[in-house]
Amino acid sequence: MILIGMYDSPFVRRVGIALRLYGIAYDHRAWSAFDDVMKIMAYNPLVRVPTLVLDDGEALIDSAAILDALDEMAGPEHAMMPHNGPPRRAALKTCALASGIADKAVSLAYERHVHERMDPTWIERCAGQITRVMNQLEIARAAQTTPFWHGDTIGHGDVMVSCAVTFMRDALARDMDLSPWQALKRHTDMCEDLPAFREAYMTFKMG
Structure with a gap:
């Protein structure tokens, strides 16, 4: 997995912390939405962070949606969000x-x-x-x-x-x-x- 974005964003950071708490390995690309537009655009046409690129190449956008996907990967027993x-x-x-x-x-x-x-x-x-x-x-x-x-x-x-x-x-x-x-x-x-x-x-x- 690749997490795109800088940790001075609270939204990028919440995803990075969740990945670490879940024990999910990832590469971090500390790209700026101001200075690295073309790099981010290759994965996210909105040029927004965080963007999480899965191992199969699928790019997830929006921190809440990314965390929902991570919860699903972790399973209901370990998810950091109650199931219902x-x-x-x-x-x-x-x-x-x-x-x-x-x-x-x-x-x-x-x-x-x-x-x-x-x-x-x-x-x-x-x-x-x-x-x-x-x-x-x-x-x-x-x-x-x-x-x-x-x-x-x-x-x-x-x-x-x-x-x-x-x-x-x-x-x-x-x-x-x-x-x-x-x-x-x-x-x-x-x-x-x-x-x-x-x-x-x-x-x-x-x-």
Whole structure:
């Protein structure tokens, strides 16, 4: 398998971490969607990352779809997403909220570091969305008594939350104060101390 994309993207990173947690071997091509357009285009016409190229040459796109395929490969006994029912819906909601704030955080980072403009109205809107979701996730995590978000074993929600918070720490330190969300900080610190997280990490480099 080949994972295309740089680990400073929270979405590439969540796939790289899942691959490592599943013990699935892969080659990593740290290609940039800005600097390596033609290379990525050969596998993904959208020129977006992550892209995962399977051993048979099939290219999977979109991190959620890639993780769904990896869960299928791992099988229901080992999948990092519950198979059905309320546990699955709860885990999917955590993933959706965390991926949503990661998307907004990436947009804010691009606004500052790539587009070199800061529209106050748009910045306020994105920051408000992030804050509301972080508040909800903070309450949810603080209420959990299990080591991980939805139980005793790590799941995709744990990974996505940690990737989102770590990206904000790296890329938005000047724009957002993350200190109010201490339960999320503890959760992220715990996850980031795991080998799979340390091995699939790259400091945000724009700016």
